[in-house]
Amino acid sequence: DQQVKQNSPSLSVQEGRISILNCDYTNSMFDYFLWYKKYPAEGPTFLISISSIKDKNEDGRFTVFLNKSAKHLSLHIVPSQPGDSAVYFCAACDSGTYKYIFGTGTRLKVLA
């Protein structure tokens, strides 16, 4: 049972445009969500997070939106840069269990 889903395995975007990565979850107990960026043969790097009491969090070029009723979150990257090309994972956490569940990732390619 995949509780966190990233339905788009890959995404290509032109440099300077917006990248939108999506993530859906099924467990209503999740109350903390995170996005990570990963390069091959490296560990994931934390990008941005959001608590379930918020619906938006922004950090520079990165914005995460949370729609609790739809159990959906998205990561917006504006403007996209070639260095953003990587695999992006969303993760969800149930604070009551301290357990983090990750999606399968979306490979973003930013074209120069």
Add this chain to the structure above:
Amino acid sequence: KAGVTQTPRYLIKTRGQQVTLSCSPISGHRSVSWYQQTPGQGLQFLFEYFSETQRNKGNFPGRFSGRQFSNSRSEMNVSTLELGDSALYLCASTPGRSQETQYFGPGTRLLVL
């Protein structure tokens, strides 16, 4: 602060052998989680240790085990290795309270021949 460190970075083993991987968390972090990443898969949760106790466990067979020491360093052991155990093994640490960011180490790449 130093980040999460993992040793060794690369490992080659043969089927049937066992392997032990090590993870040192960020100083002050008491929770260590282990994940397996295989090609095309997300990060599959193995287990989490907090203050030397296993607090969470994923759906992996008993061949996968772990432990945590009093200094929060953690080890993961895989016995009777199978070809399918070839993967990148990642550990992540947090202070151990709720709604925290997990910080990952660089991973150990295990190849089982």
